[in-house]
Amino acid sequence: MARRNDRRRAALVDAAIEVLARDGARGLTFRAVDTEAAVPTGTASNYFGSRDDLFTQAGARIYERLQPDEATIARQRAADRDRETYAELMRELVGRVASFRAGYLALLELRLEATRRPELRRVLTERVRADVDANVAYHETSGLPGDAMAVKLLMLTLNWLIVEQLTLPDVFSEEERDRLATAAVERIVGAEQTARPQG
The missing domain is CATH 1.10.357.10 (Tetracycline Repressor, domain 2)
Structure with a gap:
């Protein structure tokens, strides 16, 4: 289960990178990441505690x-x-x-x-x-x-x-x-x- 969660988290962070590149920092929302990653609405918010968390993980990735x-x-x-x-x-x-x-x-x-x-x-x-x-x-x-x-x-x-x-x-x-x-x-x-x- 942990490995699947790690893969899902990486896919969400990769989706966040795509959103940042296309829509800029203002466009980086949990909903936009969910849409980019083609996952159910609310998925990104289950993996990241805040937008700050999403920003920092995208930078590291x-x-x-x-x-x-x-x-x-x-x-x-x-x-x-x-x-x-x-x-x-x-x-x-x-x-x-x-x-x-x-x-x-x-x-x-x-x-x-x-x-x-x-x-x-x-x-x-x-x-x-x-x-x-x-x-x-x-x-x-x-x-x-x-x-x-x-x-x-x-x-x-x-x-x-x-x-x-x-x-x-x-x-x-x-x-x-x-x-x-x-x-x-x-x-x-x-x-x-x-x-x-x-x-």
Whole structure:
């Protein structure tokens, strides 16, 4: 029974993500989630104590779904450790995150809503900080070029490139998006290496 309840809860949270992406934070109601999940009216309210609870669980779920799968991680670990490989990894990252359109748009809605909901702000702050720390830690052990500052600058740069792609997709073509991701790596990592003291 617990496993079935966990699956139902995950399906409801996934439905909440779709509602957030389509209708925004104001449209996220228990009824809208029930409709999106094709479950009887009142189901979502049985699983979530409040809209705040639904918001925070949706935020956590988006980050779960944005994680690369094991095959992607294994391929990245086996790749070369030069700047071109780094650029390829970043192009793949932008493409993978942008392909979860509903999740990323829902995340933008949640970030705006977090300015009004302290608990949601706390959850997102912890999750994003953990994501930053995990990316820096992975990078430091990976042997890829660049330092922690380069990782953070790339995260900030590429996040906005993803926002641009999802909200105004005609501003840059897919080819331009790839070139921009490559240029971000070359300039940020290259600048970091140039600035590093010699010997």
